[in-house]
Amino acid sequence: MPSKTKPRLSRGLLDMKFMQRTKVKVAKEDDDEQSRALYSNELNQKMLNSNSNYIIEPSYTICAGLIDGRLSFRGMNPELERLMELEQAEKQGNTRPEQPKEVNDQEMADAYYANQAPAVCKTMNKKFATKNEFNKRKSNNGNPKWQKKGQFKKPRADDDED
Amino acid sequence: MSANTSIIMPGERVTLVEDAAKNKRVILGPGLRRLDDKVVASKAGPLRHKEPNTFWVDNYQRRYVPARGDLIIGIVKARAGDLYRVDIGSADMASISYLAFEAATKKNRPDLNPGDLLYARVLNANADIEPELVCVNSNGKSGKLGVLQDGFFFKCSLNLGRLLLRESCPALAALTEELPYEIAVGVNGRIWVKAHSMRETVGLANAIMALEQAGYSEIEKICGNLNGVVQA
Amino acid sequence: MFLNANLFEPGKSKSERSFIQSAVKQNTRFDGRKSNEFRDVKLTFGSDWGTVAVSMGDTKVLAQVSCDIGTPSSARANEGTLYLNVDIKGVAFLDEIQSTHDQRFLTLNSLLERTFRSSRCLDLESLCIAVEQHVWCVRVDINVLNHDGNLYDASTIAALAALMHFRRPEVSYAEGEIHTFSERERELMPLLFLHYPVSVTYCVYKSSSHPLVDPTLLEENAADSIIVLSFNSYQELCTLNAGGTAPTNVRTIMQCARSAANRSKAVVQFIRKALELDAERRLQPNRVAGLVDLLNDTAPMLSFKHLMEQEMQMEVVQQSSCEEPIQPKETVAHEQLHKVTEIAETPMDESSWLPSEQNLQQEQLVEDVPQSLKESTPITATTSKSKPNRGKNKASKKQQLTQRKQDQSDSEEEVTLIL
Numbered sequence: 185m186p187s188k189t190k191p192r193l194s195r196g197l198l199d200m201k202f203m204q205r206t207k208v209k210v211a212k213e214d215d216d217e218q219s220r221a222l223y224s225n226e227l228n229q230k231m232l233n234s235n236s237n238y239i240i241e242p243s244y245t246i247c248a249g250l251i252d253g254r255l256s257f258r259g260m261n262p263e264l265e266r267l268m269e270l271e272q273a274e275k276q277g278n279t280r281p282e283q284p285k286e287v288n289d290q291e292m293a294d295a296y297y298a299n300q301a302p303a304v305c306k307t308m309n310k311k312f313a314t315k316n317e318f319n320k321r322k323s324n325n326g327n328p329k330w331q332k333k334g335q336f337k338k339p340r341a342d343d344d345e346d
Numbered sequence: 347m348s349a350n351t352s353i354i355m356p357g358e359r360v361t362l363v364e365d366a367a368k369n370k371r372v373i374l375g376p377g378l379r380r381l382d383d384k385v386v387a388s389k390a391g392p393l394r395h396k397e398p399n400t401f402w403v404d405n406y407q408r409r410y411v412p413a414r415g416d417l418i419i420g421i422v423k424a425r426a427g428d429l430y431r432v433d434i435g436s437a438d439m440a441s442i443s444y445l446a447f448e449a450a451t452k453k454n455r456p457d458l459n460p461g462d463l464l465y466a467r468v469l470n471a472n473a474d475i476e477p478e479l480v481c482v483n484s485n486g487k488s489g490k491l492g493v494l495q496d497g498f499f500f501k502c503s504l505n506l507g508r509l510l511l512r513e514s515c516p517a518l519a520a521l522t523e524e525l526p527y528e529i530a531v532g533v534n535g536r537i538w539v540k541a542h543s544m545r546e547t548v549g550l551a552n553a554i555m556a557l558e559q560a561g562y563s564e565i566e567k568i569c570g571n572l573n574g575v576v577q578a
Numbered sequence: 579m580f581l582n583a584n585l586f587e588p589g590k591s592k593s594e595r596s597f598i599q600s601a602v603k604q605n606t607r608f609d610g611r612k613s614n615e616f617r618d619v620k621l622t623f624g625s626d627w628g629t630v631a632v633s634m635g636d637t638k639v640l641a642q643v644s645c646d647i648g649t650p651s652s653a654r655a656n657e658g659t660l661y662l663n664v665d666i667k668g669v670a671f672l673d674e675i676q677s678t679h680d681q682r683f684l685t686l687n688s689l690l691e692r693t694f695r696s697s698r699c700l701d702l703e704s705l706c707i708a709v710e711q712h713v714w715c716v717r718v719d720i721n722v723l724n725h726d727g728n729l730y731d732a733s734t735i736a737a738l739a740a741l742m743h744f745r746r747p748e749v750s751y752a753e754g755e756i757h758t759f760s761e762r763e764r765e766l767m768p769l770l771f772l773h774y775p776v777s778v779t780y781c782v783y784k785s786s787s788h789p790l791v792d793p794t795l796l797e798e799n800a801a802d803s804i805i806v807l808s809f810n811s812y813q814e815l816c817t818l819n820a821g822g823t824a825p826t827n828v829r830t831i832m833q834c835a836r837s838a839a840n841r842s843k844a845v846v847q848f849i850r851k852a853l854e855l856d857a858e859r860r861l862q863p864n865r866v867a868g869l870v871d872l873l874n875d876t877a878p879m880l881s882f883k884h885l886m887e888q889e890m891q892m893e894v895v896q897q898s899s900c901e902e903p904i905q906p907k908e909t910v911a912h913e914q915l916h917k918v919t920e921i922a923e924t925p926m927d928e929s930s931w932l933p934s935e936q937n938l939q940q941e942q943l944v945e946d947v948p949q950s951l952k953e954s955t956p957i958t959a960t961t962s963k964s965k966p967n968r969g970k971n972k973a974s975k976k977q978q979l980t981q982r983k984q985d986q987s988d989s990e991e992e993v994t995l996i997l
Contacts, residue, residue, distance in 0.1 A: 236380070237367040237368075237370065237371050237372055238367060238371070238372055238373075238374050238380045238385070239371060239372070239373045239374065240373075240374050240380070241373050241374065241375050241376075241400075242375075242376055242411075242413045242414070242471070243375075243376070243413035243414060243415050243416055244375065244376055244402065244413070244416075244504075244508055244533060245413070245415055245416050245417065245511075245533055246375075246415060247373065247375035247376070247394075247396065247400050247402045248375075248394070248396065248402070248404075248508060248511075248512065249396060249513060250508060250511035250512065250513075250533065251511050251512075251513055252417055252490055252511075253417050253465075253507070253510070253511050253529075253530055253531030253532060253533070254417070254465055254490035254491075254529075254530045254531075255518065255528070255529050255530075255531075256527075256528040256529070257518075257521075257522040257526055257527055257528075258522060258525075258526030258527075259526055260526045260527055260528040260540065260541070260542075261528045264490065264528065267489060267490060421590055421591045433590075459592075461590070461591050461592035461595070462591070462592055463591050463592070463593055494593065495593075496593060496596070496597075497593050497597070498593060498594065498597045499591050499593045499594050499597075500588065500594075501588065538593065544597070544600060544601055544604060544606065545606070547597070548601070548606070548608055551608075
C-alpha cells in the first residue's frame with residue numbers, strides 16, 4: 185500500500201524551530217485530505233468532472249475593480265499620500281525603480297580582471313602580491329575611480345516579496 | 347466599463363452572460379447565480395459588465411453583506427477576551443483579534459475603546475460564521491488600515507460608497523479642487539472625512555451626501571455643482 | 579429621501595460625538611440651522627377625521643384618532659377615556675438590541691401620557707353619555723414612520739393636531755338605549771379641549787452653555803442631556819423631562835422654558851390655522867390624499883414656516899399702518915416666531931413668573947413652574963393664568979429655597995426635587 189508507506193515527519197522534528205514552515209504545509213495537507221474524505225460521499229462524479237465556465241466572486245470590490253477607499257489630497261496626511269504615490273507608481277510601471285549602482289558594470293569587470301585574472305598562472309602570483317601592488321596594477325589600468333570604497337546598500341523590505 | 351444599462355430582475359435568466367460563457371470563463375459577481383447551466387439574477391438592478399469577463403448586478407442596497415477582501419469602516423463596540431467586536435453594518439457583528447494590528451503582541455495590545463472607528467479589511471466572510479477583520483496586510487504592516495482619528499463620520503447607501511471608489515469617479519477629484527481633505531470610504535456604506543476646519547468638514551460631508559441620488563451618468567453634472575454645496 | 583439615509587443610528591462613534599460637541603461650541607449645526615432655530619413643521623391631514631401626518635425634516639409621525647363607546651372605570655364614572663398608543667416599530671431598525679427599543683418606546687410613551695392624559699387636556703366629562711354606563715373612549719394611535727431626531731415634538735404635535743382635527747358622531751341616550759346619529763342626520767362633533775399642550779425638546783452639551791433646540795437624531799445621540807418641556811398655549815408647563823449627565827443649571831432650564839412657552843403657543847396657533855385651511859379644503863371635491871401621496875410628498879401640506887410667515891406679514895402690515903414704519907421682512911424663522919408670539923400675546927403676568935437677572939427671583943420662578951403644572955390640571959379653556967394659592971405655599975417655598983442654595987442640578991433626580 186503506497187499511501188500507508190508514505191513517509192511522515194515525526195512530531196519532534198516538526199516542533200523544531202526551523203521546521204515551522206514545513207509544519208504549516210503538512211498541517212494543510214492533512215486538513216485537505218480530511219475534508220476530502222469528509223465530503224467524498226457527497227460529491228458525485230458529475231460535480232467532480234464538470235469543469236464549469238463560471239467563477240463565483242461575491243465581492244463588489246473585486247468585480248468592479250474598486251480602488252482603496254483611504255485617500256488624502258493636497259497634503260492633508262503626508263504619510264498616506266506617500267503610500268498612495270508608491271501604489272500608483274507600482275500600478276503604472278509594475279516594476280520597481282531600479283536601485284542605483286554603487287559600482288557600474290565597467291568597473292566591476294575591471295576589478296574582476298585586476299583582482300583575480302582568469303589565468304591560472306596568476307593565481308599563485310596573486311597570493312604573494314601585496315595590497316600596494318594590487319592598487320598599482322589597477323591604477324595602471326587607468327581607472328582612478330576605483331579608489332572609492334564600495335558599500336553595501338541596505339536591503340529593502342519588499343525585496344524578497346516576488 | 348461598458349455603457350450597458352439593461353435592468354434585470356430577480357429570477358430573470360441572463361442570457362447575455364450565458365452567451366459569453368460559451369467560449370470563455372466568466373466571473374459572476376454579486377446578484378448573479380448559476381443554476382446548473384443557466385445564469386439567473388438574484389437581485390434587481392442594472393447589469394454591469396467589466397472587460398473582459400466580469401458581470402454583476404449593481405443593485406441599490408443599504409445592508410452590507412460582508413465579502414472577503416472588502417475594505418470597510420467599522421465601529422468598535424466592545425472588547426471580548428482576545429477579540430474586539432466591531433459593528434460593520436452587516437447582520438452579524440464582526441470580530442477583530444487584538445493581534446491583527448501592526449506591532450501588536452500579547453503584551454502590547456492596541457488601545458481601542460468602544461466608539462473608535464476602524465478602517466479594516468474583511469479577512470473572512472461566511473454566511474455561517476461571524477466576519478473577521480484585520481488591520482494589517484500580509485507583511486504585518488498596517489499600510490492604510492487602522493484607527494481613524496477625529497474627523498466626521500456618516501453612513502450612506504452601499505451604492506454611494508462604490509460610486510466614489512470607481513477608478514474613473516470624478517467626484518473626489520472635483521472636491522480636491524475645493525479644499526485639502528482626507529477621506530476613508532468603506533464599501534459597507536460608511537464614509538469618514540477630515541478637513542482642516544470644521545466648516546470645511548461639514549461642507550465636504552454635505553457635498554458627498556448630495557451625490558447619494560447620482561447615477562453613473564449624472565455624476566459628472568453634479569460634480570460641477572459641488573463647489574456650491576461646499577460653500578453653502 | 580424618505581427613510582433614514584442608513585439603516586443604523588448615527589452618533590454611535592466617537593468621532594461623530596466629538597464633532598458635534600465641537601460644532602456646538604462653535605455655535606454651528608450640521609444642517610446650517612442656528613442653535614435656537616426649529617425645523618419646519620409640516621402637517622398633512624388625511625381624508626378621515628383625526629388623521630394627521632407630521633413631518634419635521636426627516637422625522638415623520640402619523641397620528642390617527644378613533645373612538646368607541648365603552649364603559650367608564652368605577653373611579654371616574656362620569657368621564658370618558660383617552661388612550662394613547664405609540665408604535666415605533668417603523669423605526670425598529672435603529673435598535674440593535676431589544677432594550678434600546680424598549681427604552682425609546684417607554685420615554686416617548688410616558689411623555690405623551692403626561693402631556694395629554696395627566697395634564698387633562700381633553701374635557702373628558704363631555705365624553706360621558708350615561709354615567710357609569712356609557713362613555714366615549716378616544717384612542718390615539720401614533721405611528722412613527724421615520725426617526726431623525728426630536729420624536730417627542732413630532733409626536734405631541736401629531737397627537738394634538740389629530741385630536742383637534744377629530745370629529746365624533748353625536749349620540750342620544752334615552753331609556754337605556756343609545757342612538758348614534760349618522761353624519762347625514764347630524765353634524766359630527768369636535769372634541770372639547772381644556773388646553774392645548776405641545777412639547778419642545780432641547781439638547782444640552784457639556785462643551786457649550788447654549789442648548790440646541792429641535793435636535794436631529796445625530797445631535798440627540800451626541801447630547802449629554804435632553805430636556806423636554808411641554809407647554810400649553812396658555813404658557814403653562816405640563817411636563818418637564820430632564821435627564822443625562824450635562825451640568826444643567828436653573829438658568830439654562832428657565833431659558834429653555836421661556837422660549838419653549840413661546841414656541842408652544844406659536845405651534846398651537848399654527849395647528850389652528852392649518853385646521854381652518856383644511857376645513858376650507860374639505861368643502862371642495864377631489865381632495866382625497868392617501869398614504870401613497872403622503873410618502874411621495876405630493877399630499878397637500880401645510881407648512882409652519884409658510885403659514886406663520888403669511889401671518890407675520892399681515893400683522894406687520896397692520897401694525898405699520900397704525901404706528902410703526904414698515905419693518906424689513908425677516909426671513910429667519912425663529913425670529914418671526916418670536917415676533918409672532920410677541921405680537922399675538924395677550925398681556926400676561928409674564929413678569930411674575932419668567933426669570934429676571936436677579937438670582938432670588940429666579941429661585942422663585944422655579945417654584946412657580948411646578949405650581950402652574952399643578953394648576954394646569956383643573957383649569958378651564960377660558961382662564962389664562964391664575965395663581966390663587968401662592969401665599970399658602972410660601973412657607974414650604976422658603977424651606978426649599980434654603981435647601982437649594984447651590985442651583986446646580988446635575989441629574990434628573992435633582993430636577994424633580996426642585997419640582
